[in-house]
Amino acid sequence: MSGDIKLFEDGMKEKYEKLRKEIEKHNNLYYNEDNPIISDMEYDKLIRELRDLEESNPDLKVEYEIKNSKVGSGSEKSENENVSPTEKIGGIASEKFSKVRHRVPMLSLSNTYNISEIEDFDKRVKKIIDVKKKIDYVLELKLDGLSISLIYENGVLKQGITRGDGQIGEDVTENIMEIESIPKKLKEPISLEVRGEVILPISEFGRINQEREDEGEDVFANPRNAAAGTIRQLDKSIVKERKLDCYLYYLVNAEEYGMKTHKESIEYIEKLGFKTTKIFELYNDFGKLEKAIDVWKTKREKLDYETDGLVIKVNEFEHYDELGYTTKSPRWAIAYKFPAEQVKTKLYDVTFQVGRTGVVTPVAELEAVNLSGSVVKRASLHNFDEIRRKEIKIGDNVIIEKAAEIIPQVVNVVFEDRKGDEKDIEVPTNCPICDSELVKEEGQVALKCLNPQCPEKVKREIAYFVSRDAMNITGLGEKIVEKFIELGKIKTVVDIYSLKNYAEELENLEKMGKKSVENLINSIEESKKQGFSKVLYALGIPFVGKFNANLLTKNYNSIELLKEKSIEDLLEIKGIGDKVAVAIHTYLNDENNWAKIVALKEIGLQFEAEKAEEEKIEDNPIKGKSFLATGKLEKYKRNDIKDIILAKGGNYLSGVTKKLDYLIAGEKAGSKLSKAEELGVRVLTEEEFEKEFLEK
Structure with missing residues (x-):
């Protein structure tokens, strides 16, 4: 047993145990909780360090595997349970789902x-x-x-x-x-x-x-x-x-x-x-x-x-x-x-952003640094729990990288660079925009401003409301909205429909003119034709995206009927889960929200599904046909064409196959056009599509 004595003497066994536990912790965070706190490169470095220890001290690994050998009883048990982290995949099957043994082991790659x-x-x-x-x-x-x-x-x-x-x-x-x-x-x-x-x-x-x-x-x-x-x-x-x-x-x-x-x-x-x-x-x-x-x-x-x-x-x-x-x-x-590109920079301040629903998000203000081909001056800190977990302070040198190559985020603090004059990041008690008291709702990690007239909330609510997937109002830019909020002309989305009364003031704004204002007012009026599903989506109800808005309006053809339903009623809709049911019921039974809906309905927005919609679909030439758009289109965006086709009972394919009936082709149509011609698929211009399918 002289080997054991040596292990205790030089601390190798303790080092091995500590390193192995660290790896198991990160395995659990990555594979089972989907919430890693270190990069892949840092994790792989730990695995290599453990492997080097095992190769130079084989008794460490043998002792660990013997100590952790267990006999399964009753449930599915993996052969990997008593194996060193260097020899197994780090995940385990969750208890939330049934466990299944793979017919052929599903290995990872070195x-x-x-x-x-x-x-x-x-x-x-x-x-x-x-x-x-x-x-x-x-x-x-x-x-x-x-x-x-x-x-x-x-x-x-x-x-x-x-x-x-x-x-x-x-x-x-x-x-x-x-x-x-x-x-x-x-x-x-x-x-x-x-x-x-x-x-x-x-x-x-x-x-x-x-x-x-x-x-x-x-x-x-x-x-x-x-x-x-x-x-x-x-x-x-x-x-x-x-x-x-x-x-x-x-x-x-x-x-x-x-x-x-x-x-x-x-x-x-x-x-x-x-x-x-x-x-x-x-x-x-x-x-x-x-x-x-x-x-x-x-x-x-x-x-x-x-x-x-x-x-x-x-x-x-x-x-x-x-x-x-x-x-x-x-x-x-x-x-x-590929090693994630990371750079070191200084965090010199933290500012606070207010989102559409009032959530306050801390943002790191950084010394400008080049990262993945662009200059980065700000990075998301996500929430105050994250700041606490990473022990971030103002004045710290931090490592940043881009999540999915697009979103800069602070990965960790360079603790060895600390000088002692760094400052704690104070959690705000009041909204940085309207000074209302912030609250933390039960079960939430974020602080919220609950003031419905907070200018920043209104601005973001309007941006969501006018977006293409919602009311599709073009020309209502951020600066125009900010100006009219400042002047008191806009307090909620309802006020958008009164902007026609201020046409002259709009024309005098920077980068606006008579034609721009005319187009904006026309777009606002045109938005009144949007269907019930898009209007419901535009309200910005938590967890009600396009898919859920469509499900809800298909099952209940008016906002009044939807408001009457209990959470249990809503849960009976196939595809609607707990969060959505609670959110829609809570939103529609809030006095302020309902007053807004009533006002929008009086203005002319569609809070009821069109009657005889099925008959319309039956009578139109798009029903049952398959379409695909490609190339640069002049009159439509591809998603607009897709929405029209689906609304009229047609099918929209993702590629050119023998099942495709029509290809709508714009400029530089490329390989899809060639394949369509090869398969004998009929090719239409935008004008031909309109004339044949939309003007009937």
Whole structure:
């Protein structure tokens, strides 16, 4: 036992225990709570440190694994439970969902931030495999989302399972069914298992975080956390609302389907109807592969989904068994991870923003610094709990990075730079705009200004109300709104409809003129034609986005009927969850909110679904036909055309297929136009679309 004595003498055992517990803590935060507090690079550094300790002191690992060996009883138990963190995937299956054992273990990939280690990987592969055999590598994107396994029987989707710890995952089938890009039925009646990544588009990430900030909820640190948190929701309507996407990249046991290479298997699953990134580049020259990695470091920034690296896989399946596996990852693949660009700067002040719903958000004012190609002077601090957790003070040197390459945020404090004169960030007690007392509502992390006439709240409420997806009023910019709030002409959204009485004053504002004012007033009047669903959405009721507004108005055709319903009544609507039901009931039964609705109704806004709408759909030529718009359009935005088609009972496709009836093509229509002509799909100009389908 002399080895044990040495371990205690030099403190190695204590160091090992402390490091292992630290890693387990971060595993839980990342995999199970979807709330990591360190970067991937910092986490990987901890894993490497633990691995180095285990390699130089093997008794440490043996003792740990013996001590943690347990015999399962009753429930599904993973073989990984007593394994060192260096040898297992860090997640566990949540108790919220049924646990499912993977038919084939769902492994993770070994990774590196160093090109030289990619070269070492190539050398190891060539050392094991006969060098006379052909070795191709496939380079593909490493998506930063939630790993998922999809099981199909006779071409029909039967089950969706998260990775969990690689042995046992969570059954999230109901939520997976809400993701549009996952086919519910394949193009062939085949049974198979395919794996990929559920992601949240970057464009959606920004929208969702803004909504969460407005509602006083914790924002997501990055799209990966948002995707993982969404898939684990018990309310599947939230999954639908957040517009998750899914890209597939691996066919389990592909050789059983006659495939000989990874690239061939990808082409096959694409034919079955699965969505892939279509980025699977083949290389047999390792020098060219390394150059491609450099290209993707910047090229990836143009994508609408988060990538945290690239994956290099041996292409030929015949080599996989020969190369083998560890308990955690295959030896025929490796991930090269892009280090997140981080910079150090000084936080010299904290200011406070007031959102549409009154939520007060702290913002870090920074010394200007270049980050990911742009100058950053401000960064989100999210909420005061976050400030407390990270121990941030005014005067600190801090590390910042961009979440999803777009949103600057403070990652951590450089504590060793502290001089002692840093100041605590004081939590405000009053609104920084209107000086009303701030409150913290039960179950919320954020402070709120409850004054309905707070100028900043009114300004943001109006911006939401006039947006394209809501009342679609163009020309009502922030400066005009600010000016009229200042002059007392606008106090709520109701006052927008009185602006026609101040046309002369509007014309005298900077950058306004007679024609601009005329267009604005016309747009305000035109907004009265928006349907009940859009008007309900425009009110900005918490948790009532476009999807939920549409569901509510389909079930109850007037605002009065909706107001009468209890929370229990609302919960009977398929797709409406607890949060939405409580929010709509609370909002409509608030005296001030109802007074606003009554005033808007008197002005002429539509708070009732059009009668005989079904008959209208029956009579129009769009019903039952499939459309797609492409290229630069003059009269419409693509989403406007999509809304028109869907409202009239038509279908709007995401790509050109044999099922497409009409392609509406603008300038620079590109490959979609070529494919449509090749398939014999009828191509229309905007004018032809209007004449044939809208003027009847």
